[in-house]
Amino acid sequence: MISDTIKAYIDLTRVHFAFVWPLLFCSGLALAYHNYGGFSWQVTLTAALIGLFGFIAGLVLNDYVDRNLDRFETSPNLLTNYWRLFGTRPLPQNRIPASHALSLFLVLVVFTTLLITVLPYPNSVYVFLIMLWCYGVEVFYQIKKRDQTFPVAQIIGRTDFTLFPVAGYLCIGQPDMTAILFILFFYPFTLAHLGVNDLADTESDHLRGMKTISVLYGTRGCTLWIVLFTLLHLAAAVFVMSVVPAALPGFVLGALLLCAALILLGRSGDEVAAMKALPFFHGALLVYAVSIILGTLL
Numbered sequence: 001m002i003s004d005t006i007k008a009y010i011d012l013t014r015v016h017f018a019f020v021w022p023l024l025f026c027s028g029l030a031l032a033y034h035n036y037g038g039f040s041w042q043v044t045l046t047a048a049l050i051g052l053f054g055f056i057a058g059l060v061l062n063d064y065v066d067r068n069l070d071r072f073e074t075s076p077n078l079l080t081n082y083w084r085l086f087g088t089r090p091l092p093q094n095r096i097p098a099s100h101a102l103s104l105f106l107v108l109v110v111f112t113t114l115l116i117t118v119l120p121y122p123n124s125v126y127v128f129l130i131m132l133w134c135y136g137v138e139v140f141y142q143i144k145k146r147d148q149t150f151p152v153a154q155i156i157g158r159t160d161f162t163l164f165p166v167a168g169y170l171c172i173g174q175p176d177m178t179a180i181l182f183i184l185f186f187y188p189f190t191l192a193h194l195g196v197n198d199l200a201d202t203e204s205d206h207l208r209g210m211k212t213i214s215v216l217y218g219t220r221g222c223t224l225w226i227v228l229f230t231l232l233h234l235a236a237a238v239f240v241m242s243v244v245p246a247a248l249p250g251f252v253l254g255a256l257l258l259c260a261a262l263i264l265l266g267r268s269g270d271e272v273a274a275m276k277a278l279p280f281f282h283g284a285l286l287v288y289a290v291s292i293i294l295g296t297l298l
Contacts, residue, residue, distance in 0.1 A: 021055035025051025026048055027288070046119065051164070058134060064102055066142050127171060138160055162183055178243055182240060192226045193281050195226040200278060219271075244292055261277035261280035
């Protein structure tokens with residue numbers, strides 16, 4: 001039997017998605033190995049742990065900042081059940097004290113920082129500055145989206161997810177053209193992915209007074225947002241393919257998954273359709289990460 005406390009921490013950290021974060025982070029590292037050479041198991045393991053604990057810390061920070069507004073979600077919705085294995089929101093439901101969540105965040109940040117110091121200089125500085133930016137932007141995003149008429153929170157806030165695999169690249173790489181191409185490729189994806197999450201959470205966001213994409217522009221406007229940024233993302237994929245041509249089969253599969261998601265959204269464009277489309281976006285993300293890693297080995 002799993003205790004209620006353990007269940008609450010599993011939901012707080014979204015532990016069932018934990019395997020994705022090191023893979024995504026190390027896809028950036030794999031690109032750096034491809035460009036700069038010098039493969040190292042020590043650096044790879046260090047980077048994987050940075051990606052794992054750094055991303056989980058961001059998830060905990062997300063819940064901590066939103067802990068009071070999340071009380072307006074009177075019952076678990078489809079998106080909550082998707083992201084959280086046991087369908088709970090531990091902080092607003094008082095399953096975990098807010099002070100404990102903050103302490104967990106700080107411990108994860110300290111541990112991640114110690115891992116970053118193991119990286120060579122100046123790469124350790126690059127990754128540390130990205131970490132600070134990401135956590136700062138996460139707080140900005142959670143607060144700004146409560147009061148806005150234009151999606152500033154989303155446009156700026158999604159740079160944290162965008163820079164996550166780029167930080168993996170910078171573990172041994174430099175801020176060069178490949179890093180820029182990765183940003184151009186991944187940033188539209190993160191905005192489209194955010195739109196799917198917002199569409200799936202429309203009712204809850206209305207209750208909490210969040211000015212998300214679906215609240216600002218309605219479900220139809222949110223669907224158009226998703227389609228636009230998905231198409232921009234697919235167009236930008238050519239840039240990354242120029243760096244790792246061997247990853248082409250995986251990128252084609254990822255593109256097909258995203259097209260399937262758009263077809264699902266095009267049929268109704270409601271919360272249920274968004275929930276059906278979300279796994280396709282996550283599947284594409286996983287396929288991209290694995291394809292880049294395998295493609296650099298060929």
